[in-house]
Amino acid sequence: MKRLLTLLVVFCCSQMFVAAEKPNVVLVMVDDLGYLDLGCYGHPSLKTPVLDKLAAGGVRFTDFHSGATVCTPSRMALMTGAYPTRLGWTQGVAGYLMGTHDGMSGKALTMAEIFKSEGYATGMSGKWHIGDQPDTDPNAQGFDSHYGLMMSNNQTKELLRDGKVIENPFENRLLTEQFTTEAIRFVRKNKDRPFFLYLAHTAPHFPVEPHPDWKGKSSFGKYGDVVEEIDFRLGQLFKELEKFGLTKKTIVVFCSDNGPNPGQQADCLPYRGEKWSALEGGTRVPCIISWPDHLPAGKTYPGLSSAMDLLPTLSDACGIDWRKKSTGVPKIDGMSLWQSIHGKAKHPRKELLLWHGKDADPQSIRVGDWKLFFDRRHALQGSGTKRRTKEQAEKIAVYEQGLKKDQPNPPFLFNVAKDPGETVDLSEKFPEKVTALQKRATTLMQQIKDDGILPLSGPKRK
CATH class of the missing domain: 3.30.1120.10 (Arylsulfatase, C-terminal domain)
Incomplete structure (x- = not known):
């Protein structure tokens, strides 16, 4: 009996050690950012030193595509790893060409649900836009907590925490700061356990309104002010990770939900087109993945990739068997890039x-x-x-x-x-x-x- 108890103690301790060794994930998605709109992607005016440093220490994708060219289906694809048409989407976004309260079925397996099932704390700060009903909101789709908007910042004035309105109207120019503050709060609360944080900024989606402290700071107009604030705020979040010794224990992903909005002072050269088009400028977006000491630093990854690929890629990085989690409806179209990023396998995606x-x-x-x-x-x-x-x-x-x-x-x-x-x-x-x-x-x-x-x-x- 004593030996059995000893074995049980050893097993429990080993399980605790494995859990403690699971990497954290911080997934950042911004809204309507053009392919060229970061310093590390070649923009001649915008200053984004934090993201430039992230790219220098990680992997920068040059043929990465959003899950769709507009908000709602793009976020469906990101969360499920599936083409949005598999989820019943046919056109538009919630509130435009779709019903205001239409959303993704609760039967769809999400990235948050996968990580939650593995013992991760799951939190979201920012824009959801794939369902605002009790069975389609973030709390119903795998997130322990949500602070943010249910729709785009031009469609609503309500800021919510876990389904309850806490500000009406919110101040659009302050949202980037508020979403970052909430993300930092989540990290502090869960610093001693593995966590999955989804930070979905509304910026630089229209209306573009710079924070008072950032108005006129950039040399690229209001749009530049907003983009440079995002970079600064991410620096605040990354400093918090460093403060708690979590930098090398955290995978950070940065991407955009689609290309720039028509009429926006953004740039996606050398590509043509923008949001609402299947041209490269509408679908090809920046993407950076960093995990110090685990991913090659300063690598440029040229393979055709999609936001759908993040679910299997991040799952593999964290030792999660995503295939066993899937029910098959919707079928996961994403492909894991984890081995190919390391040069241990051929790039898997051939088509999109x-x-x-x-x-x-x-x-x-x-x-x-x-x-x-x-x-x-x-x-x-x-x-x-x-x-x-x-x-x-x-x-x-x-x-x-x-x-x-x-x-x-x-x-x-x-x-x-x-x-x-x-x-x-x-x-x-x-x-x-x-x-x-x-x-x-x-x-x-x-x-x-x-x-x-x-x-x-x-x-x-x-």
């Missing part, structure tokens, strides 16, 4: 379906460096297609002149490695490539339908 945000069917597919628009209208006109340089505009003018109105148009084929602005059509030169990509997209969409689609949840859908 892309939507512009206003249609249930995808408008484009990437396969390696090749990109096909099934109808060239989606690369030339409509929301999100007007962000272009003068040179890009001149190159695509001939294609715009040949567009047919109100009827299908021929495909557009680009090689984005050689033509990042998506200005030179190669469909006539490589017709076999067009056929292959069309066929692959059709196959993928049929597989999604065959796998089963979770319907959206909302008061009118029950």
